[in-house]
Every structure is written in structure tokens, then in C-alpha cells.
Amino acid sequence: MNYKDFNIVDERNKKLSPNYFKSVFFREDRIRSEIGRCKWMWLCLLETLFGAELLENLVTTASAGKHDPVKDPNMEFGLAQQLSMHIPSGIFTNLFHHQIIQLLYYKFHLQYLILSRDGIPIPDPQKREIDVKRVRFALQKRLLYQFIAFRRVYIVTAIAASLILNIIAYYVTESAYIAAYTAIGLEALRRIFKI
Missing domain, CATH: 1.10.286 (GTP Cyclohydrolase I; Chain A, domain 1)
Incomplete structure (x- = not known):
């Protein structure tokens, strides 16, 4: 039998892929109460400037580090670290360090669900802060395919x-x-x- 020039059929072709522009620039309903519009727009600007570097750093931490077979027997997550450790060092990333932590928390963790947390953040309503110093965040490796679309x-x-x-x-x-x-x-x- 000759298979020359046959069309290839894949069930995934029938589904539309998600709109990544919408994911980057518009808040999901589930996090609208967590972050205001002005702060969201600021984080969008920061993400367009530093997003590609953050993605590269997350890929690095996904493939490096110690593996805990008890917590992650199927190796589904990257290295769990504090948010500040997911930020590559540089002049401008250091200058915007605090804002990039906000970006990682609100967008990469809450919006995209790329970062999974190991621990519970502690909100302090009086200071208007969420303390994540003792919380570790790890990349969900099954979502690595989205990085090309984000880039x-x-x-x-x-x-x-x-x-x-x-x-x-x-x-x-x-x-x-x-x-x-x-x-x-x-x-x-x-x-x-x-x-």
C-alpha cells in the first residue's frame, strides 16, 4: 500500500488553542478580586519587558536541582524555591525585583497556574501584604508547552x-x-x- 501524500489527522486539530494574548493582558474572573486594574496593567508592562527571561529561568529550575521522591514521585514539578529565587539576576531585574515578585505571584501563579506553591501564603490586611517568605513555588512541568506561546x-x-x-x-x-x-x-x- 502506498501512503504518499496522505493527510494526517489528529483530534487536537479540531480544538482551538487558548488565546494567550487574552491570558497575558486580561485578568481571569477568579483573580479579579485579588488585583486591581492599574496594578494589572503595570504587571503587563513588566511582563512584556522581563517575561522571556523569567520563562527561561523557570525552564532552568524545572530541569535542575534536587528531586524529592516523597513530595514529587512522578517528577511533575521543577525545583521549589522562593519567588525571589526564580528571578534572574541583572541590573534591571534587581531594580524591579519587588515588582517582579508581584508579577510571578499574581500572573505566573494565580493567572497562568504555571507556578505551584508548597505552603500557604499569610495575608496581613493591616499592612496590605501577603507574606510568601516561607512558601516555595515550583514550575508545573506539564505546562512547559505554553512557554513558546507566551514568548x-x-x-x-x-x-x-x-x-x-x-x-x-x-x-x-x-x-x-x-x-x-x-x-x-x-x-x-x-x-x-x-x-
């Missing part, structure tokens, strides 16, 4: 922001040179944030 969202967002700012620069100055310098400056700024 694409970050890339498309950066391209769209650059395009919009270049168009604004061109219309305000009516100079293609200024628009080109704006594009170069934005790309340089984006790369500097990776330091």
Missing part, C-alpha cells in the same frame, strides 16, 4: 509598541529619519533592559 505574545507586543511609536514619531515630526532613530532607540532600550 510569541511578548515579541508581538514589542513589535506592535515599536510600530505604534514609530508611526507617532513620523506623524509628529514628519521625518523618516526621526522615525528611524526612534526605532533604533527603542530597540536599544529593549536590549538594555536585558542587562
